Amino acid sequence: MDKVYYMRIALGVIAGAISGFIIAPEIDQGTSVGIALGIALAFYGISIGISRNMTKNMPKEVKKKAGYDGVVPFIFMNFVLMILVYTALHQADILK
Known part of the structure; x- marks a missing residue:
């Protein structure tokens, strides 16, 4: 059962990273939430x-x-990696 547990953690990391890359600052909030939940x-x-x-x-x-x-x-x-990747990619836009 440990393999299932760690596999889910790894897939959460991958899903969060993909969500962070796909969501852009110009996308509205509702669409961003939909994209993140869908992924x-x-x-x-x-x-x-x-x-x-x-x-x-x-x-x-x-x-x-x-x-x-x-x-x-x-x-x-999923949430942690999505926030970290999004912040790292769009740091200049966030600080304006």
Whole structure:
């Protein structure tokens, strides 16, 4: 189960970095939130598929736990990396 946990953290980092690169300062807030949530949901869906594949031969209760194990770190890393990448890329625009 540790592999599922760390895989979700890694996918949260990747999703946050992609969101930070895609969102530009000229995009309005509603669209930015939609883009960030869409990317996060897509990567979480990918992580569910991977976790099901990783827990194929395990008992049913382990498979259930694999569906939601690592959700909080996924969300946290997604937000942190999105903010860091966005700030690093658009620092000059933010400081105006």
